[in-house]
Amino acid sequence: MIGFVARRLATLVAVVFGAMTVTFVIARVIPQNVAQIWAGVQGFKVTPDVIALVTRQYHLNEPLIVQYGYYLRDLASGRWGTSPVTGRPVAVDILMYLPNTMELAAAALLLAVAVSVPMGVVAARARNSWVDQASRALALIGVAAPTFWIGLLLQFVFYYWLGWVRDPGGMLSDSTLALYPVRHVTGFVVLDAALTGNGPGLLDAINHLALPAISLALPLVALLSRMTRSSMLEVLNQDYVRTARAKGMPEWRVTWRHALRNALMPTVTVLGLSTGWLLTGSVVTELIFYWPGVGRYAVGAVTSFDFPAVTAYTALAALIFSLANLLTDIVYAYVDPRIRFA
């Protein structure tokens, strides 16, 4: 097992290094007139002097290989370069927004698992029942309906029409910020409000989190519920399920204890895929719901040609995605020894 993990870890390091090189090529080799754009972004009058200054500051007239060295040094130093737009180290900017994205992603993942696993089990137990049909329809919507559109429809129904949601976006209402400010403990707003016993703050935070979490969760519900259903169908035909029934075990116990535990194993493989989706989907979701997360930050960075920020975010996403895939493989190898020795 240790050998397997070490091998995979070595591959991961190589792949992530490659991914960082690709982002360097994209951000430094393709763009034209970078110095001119950045000089403009910083609010100066774009004179040859300013362009020369920016060029020197970002080593833009050095040979590419030297620039690549600076780039790697910046990544290794943990500052990830300096943003020409905010003037701060990119890592500082990203760390400011990252907890908000993690909060949204965690809520979406929890919601998706809580909905899709029971739905998949019931759909497998009662094939072609209304639950099965409904889960099939929901799966199609989750796979095919664009997230930005679902998000807007949810806003229309629950904010404009029903009025259940207080704001079309953001993490807290202005009134909450003024009357019940959430004290910073962990950086996750819902968690902080709960930990500090801030009831009104907690309700407001959940009220704001609900719609973006649902939008982001829907494609995962589609994926997970179909996966649970098909692996449940397989497991329910196994001998040990028949044995459990034969010795008189109640049906609910057979389904939810014996069968489900075994059926959930393949669902683990979806972990990596889910992370990929949470990274991608959070961009659009955060944009729609004015959620101050890294996805929204990345779109802003693209718009303002903040290449160090775009590069850092893309590389970070590749790192997270690769780590999630590695974790999936390790869990799977742990569960299934045949993979370990392949």
Add this chain to the structure above:
Amino acid sequence: MPVLPKPLRNPLVLVGSGVIVALFLVAALAPVLAPYGPQSGTLLDRFEPPGPRHWFGTDSSGFDIFSRVLYGARPAVGSGLIVLAVSTSAGTAVGLLAGYGRGAWGEVLLRITDVFLAFPGLLLAMAVVAAIQQRTLWAIVVAISLRWWAPYARIVTAQTLAIREREYVEAARSIGARHLRVLLRHVLPNAFSPVVVQATLDLGAIILTTAALSFIGFGAEPGTPDWGRMVADGRQYMRDHWWVVLFPGIAIFFAVAAFNLAGDGARDAFDPRLRGE
């Protein structure tokens, strides 16, 4: 009653294939089918609700949304097919070389593929869009293709590795066929069917990704009849004029759903192991 080919006997696959045919027809014949031009209308007609004159209503410029949804099939289908053409051919070429040529070169190609697979597709596309500093559909097509070839390379490599060991490849080599001929005439045709299946499923995903990039504002210019762009343009008027956002989104949904259903059918047809369920 005529007998349908087996995969089409599943009603969902049949519906999906029907919608795809309709989608291609609409894309080709949009100027004939659309009652209005994509940008004809005046501000006097703006925000007319859906009715007999304008089936899907009109938008903030007074343009007929039904006509614009029909025209919107063109960039959706067009960019999807171009991305597919580029990425399946690039991916297949890389996969054939990586799988057939053993040793260091195959290994290098595989590692490069792994590097591109490490990026979530939309995010790499955003970085490329930033770098080429253009906000057009072509920029998006380039940006998406840069990531999209990698899964095909993976699939074809796996296929080629298995096919390389078959007797017919050995037979072809032993009667003196050159490597290139073996690759193109013997390996490629046998490695290609999973690519077709994946491509059918992917066309939906590509349409979704293009739409998302257009919606964010990195694709089609404002005002063009592109589904994602139409939702983005209509967003600020949604509160009082829901139809501006609703109909382009439905169009995306139907197109993507159709490719998913048909793709499932194609997979069942090509992969006999899955035929039971």
